[in-house]
Amino acid sequence: MSANSNPKSTTNDTDGPITRERILLEAARLFRHHGYAATTLREVADAAGVKAGSIYYHFESKEQILGEVLDKGITIVIDAVRTRIEALPKNSTWRDRIAAGIDGHLWGMLHHGDFTSANIRIYGQIPDSAKDNHRVVRRAYADYWDRLFESALACGELRQDASTAVIRLFVIGALNWTVEWYNPQRGSFEDFSRQITAIVFDGILRHDKA
Amino acid sequence: MSANSNPKSTTNDTDGPITRERILLEAARLFRHHGYAATTLREVADAAGVKAGSIYYHFESKEQILGEVLDKGITIVIDAVRTRIEALPKNSTWRDRIAAGIDGHLWGMLHHGDFTSANIRIYGQIPDSAKDNHRVVRRAYADYWDRLFESALACGELRQDASTAVIRLFVIGALNWTVEWYNPQRGSFEDFSRQITAIVFDGILRHDKA
């Protein structure tokens, strides 16, 4: 029995990812690098190794492809964050939970860069009809981080002279943007994640610990 | 004598900004919200109150408009940063200089949002031919900040367990992204700038000062 005979599998034994997944992958890469409107379905089809007309067997419209690319970009990150935080001991500090969240967010962002970068790059440029469906999951993720930061604040672990909304927007925005400049050739992901977490927690200035 | 009889002025007494400036302004706004390729010259012309053909009296091509929008976006920020830093006393600490730079960068980003947001949003999506001309000024600005951070490091004011390149990319990226979420209705710019500077310098955690 073939390893991929499961009909739910997204790969087969001969062509790598099946056509539908390949279209999504190439669409994400092209949306990231050229923008949504600038990417033609002919380009997506060429990259995915099919003809333009074939796309409409798998998707109803260009906008449906966009919707799935956007959702995948944020779902990857959410799953990585929740997995790491839920794996922590129940008596963990909020500092530890936030550190796990930062590591998960960075991991998701940087290991699926085409989906995550496409998401943050083009979200501000897409039709309102595409934003409407996507806003719900974005709001839920923001709320998740707000709860983390508000709990940390209540326990005295967070600074009190900036609003939790500003802290959340600043931190998530800064983490999102790492996908635009992170270079895996200049060190391991683990080391990078440690540096970013240290800067987010303690800032860029030297603070003597003596 | 009219207040705007100076031929170098970019405004006149009857129509507000002259046509060329109006085209640039509307192009920046549309590039920001729809992307470069998605923005048609007909849309730019409509927004600027002229017909599409008239654009070609002021500009050679769509790409020339793009070039000027990109340059204006970063020049606004560079000017604000240098002005603030050069106004400081000569014996200022590097901490004070970096604080002035952060305030200038934020001020430029947030007070000319269409040009600065267009720049950071679409830079990753434009043709290489447009990037080539713009790369020089981007590199010079990055070098300017690298010198600030390296000087601060040499004087012991900067943390030593993260590379200055990572610090610069993280800080500038985080500051750039504020234009995507800053809400002037939730407090003054001065207060916002103070909060961001505090987070960048000392992080989001509470550090007892007793």
Place this chain on the structure above:
DNA sequence: GTCTATAAACTGATAGAC
């Protein structure tokens, strides 16, 4: 499931009147 062919609309850019 994938293909070819095509419809209907839109694009950047140009030419020349005023």
Place this chain on the structure above:
DNA sequence: GTCTATCAGTTTATAGAC
């Protein structure tokens, strides 16, 4: 300086063969 008119190319999406 701004306009109208238009060219040549491209776009999403559809219809129907295989």
